[in-house]
Amino acid sequence: MPELPEVEVVRQSLDKKIKQKKVKKVIVRNRNLRFKIPYGFINFLQNKKIIKVGRFSKYLILHLSNNTFCLIHLGMSGTIHLIYEKKNNNFITNASFYSYLSLPKKHNHVEIILEKIKVVYNDPRRFGFFQIIKNLESLNKKLSLYGPEPFDTRFNLDYLLSFFKKKEKNIKNFLLDQGFVSGIGNIYASEILFLSKINPNKKAYLLKKKDCQKIIINSKKVLIDAIERGGSSIINFKNTFGVKGNFQKTFKVYDREGLKCKHKSCSGIIQKKNISNRSTFFCNICQK
DNA sequence: CCGTTAACCTGAGAGC
């Protein structure tokens, strides 16, 4: 589900609604996520204050009191929903809220109950995970394993050219490689390469300066546009209030197999090909 | 070191 823009949309509403609130109770219904939720998880969160909600790449970062942190990764199908408390310990429950959202309630694996509001983590495929981090040093160490986000000044021409040197791997795979650049996923990789008129199969070492510049510019552009439109909702992405994003309505290539290329004066038809087990959409005519 | 593949899961939709 979630690439950087979707995670950012979730972050914004989470931060607005749970910042400065204290964790009253934590319920773990199913600890078998991608990584098993550690047994100390509940005690770690309990009674801590959520200072703010941050994000790096596709991770949500709960900044907690005592300089501690909780990372949340949404995997493929994770969503986070906020539920308000009506009266004392009486949260708006199944009947109204869940039918309204058509949420598969059985996949609510974790609940974090705060003052007047609770955070519910729902994830049918269980590819997402939680991670507790005990100090700032450990957080930085963990995040340093990832490449810069496209917005980072380190994501520049020199960086791309030196990274691509002698690399046989195709550019599509590089955009998905979180050690190279973090935050881009399968949808936005296709979109970025389309705008840049670069063929996803192109080997990285063959890319020219101009190509790299286009990739840098369009990576930022695509992600920012997507954030502004509330992310992309293909199957089940929803923000914390159960509302879908809109970026999928403006896809230029993703999910457009067999349709006309959207570049001006190009007569191409969008193709779908499997590259490294991921669907990839592109125009064979204008993406060289 | 480099690049690719399979595996982790559930559910939706297509085709028969």
Added chain:
DNA sequence: TGCTCTCAGGTTAACG
């Protein structure tokens, strides 16, 4: 209706 098959926003261990 129901069965089988394919596919889905991510990551990573294991392999050649």
